[in-house]
Amino acid sequence: MSDKVAKLELDGKTYALPVLKPTIGPEVVDIRKLYTEADVFTFDPGFTSTASCESAITYIDGDKGELLYRGYPIEQLAEKSTHLEVCYLLLYGELPTASQLADFTQRVTRHTMVHEQMHYFFRGFRRDSHPMATMVGVVGAMSAFYHDSLDINDPWQREVAAIRMIAKLPTIAAMAYKYSLGQPFVYPKNALSYAGNFLHMCFAVPAEEYVVSPILEKAMDRIMMLHADHEQNASTSTVRLAGSSGANPFACIAAGIACLWGPAHGGANQACLEMLKEIGTVDRIPEYIAKAKDKNSGFRLMGFGHRVYKNFDPRAKVMKESADEVLGLLGIEDNPTLQVAKELERIALEDDYFVSKKLYPNVDFYSGIILEAMGFPTSMFTPIFAISRTVGWISQWKEMIADKNQKIGRPRQLYIGPQKRDYVDLRHR
Secondary structure, X not given: OOOOEEEEEEOOEEEEEEEEOOOOOOOEEOOOOHHHHHOOOOOOHHHOOOOOOOOOOEEEEOOOOEEEEOOEEHHHHHHHOOHHHHHHHHHHOOOOOHHHHHHHHHXXXXXXXXXXXHHHHHOOOOOOOOHHHHHHHHHHHHHHHOHXXXXXXXHHHHHHHHHHHHHHHHHHHHHHHHHXXXXXXXXXXXXXXXXXXXXXXXXXXOOEOOXXXXXXXHHHHHHHHHOOOOOOOHHHHHHHHHHOOOOOHHHHHHHHHHHHOOOOOOXXXXXXXXXXXXXXXXXXXXXXHHHHHOOOOXXXXXOEOOOOOOOOOHHHHHHHHHHHHHHHHHOOOOOHHHHHHHHHHHHHHHOHHHHHOOOOEOHHHHHHHXXXXXXXXXXXXXXXXXXXXXXXXXXXXXHHHHOOOOOOOOOOOOOOOOOOOOOOOHHHO
């Protein structure tokens, strides 16, 4: 806490509000006692000006286009690290030593299999169920299978639950994908990497050997790393809110997956790719650019700009490199969708309208292109996002459980309904 104090004048009275100083970022006015002392609430739809918690995990500077995991720039981690190393960093606060990383990797790898009875659980879903619907149900049901890691007050059980979810989410997502195709489930292989194992479970079939491409493996690892955490976004806040009630960790992560399913959140890359396909060819781009500039058209370009980043999305730069590598490997640089994407990107970086509004291509713009090139249908984009974000959700959940200042979430409201009125008997209405 700093020595600064903010003052609020209301109805002839002055209230002193402490100002909290973060490690980096804007100072925060502490209004926890405002209702008790002044009998007023603050009004902040979307909580865009409200800090709901203290956190030491992730920091975003939207003006600078900066994303830090535990203080480390995402660009450095994407270049030098791996997703599992980043998982360790987010969970425990520091980069691991070689022996710590080897132990962590082994623990995750040996928990990738799911309880065999869970295979039967999938049969209750329709074959054409969206993989996200399946994941919400199956992850929530994990609490029925793993009773030995439900006690949130036991640090060891919290640890076991964390490892289990990081390890098993790729398996569950791959099973949801295979189920939707009518193909047999593919068991995980301990000899493969985290990303390589997921690709193998998605694309291997019993009839022939599937060899994971190192370039695709690296691209998938980067996608997971870049989406691992992103401060107090909608799904993370949902996990924290569910966790504040004392709900078990599997229920909390299922709640996060459900929130992520929304097209304004985890479904943005799917929406972006569908938009590129709707445009279809480069010659139709001017028509859609005109629509985007027309406020009355109701059309908006997906994959451009960001709620937080007001300059550029640092993850997009890294993702663009992966897109070039993957598309080069697969030899599909002439793909019509890709040509539309490249031309849109060029226009967005040069057109005064986009530059002035800071509508730069974001991470969703490139990730959808990569995932489609790998062979994933758009219905799998959000499940892959959920796999990636699981470690962030778990890290935030564990931090919340250990926070002595944390209370059960209970936002207030600005009530605009009827005032108190008396009941009117049915015959008199």
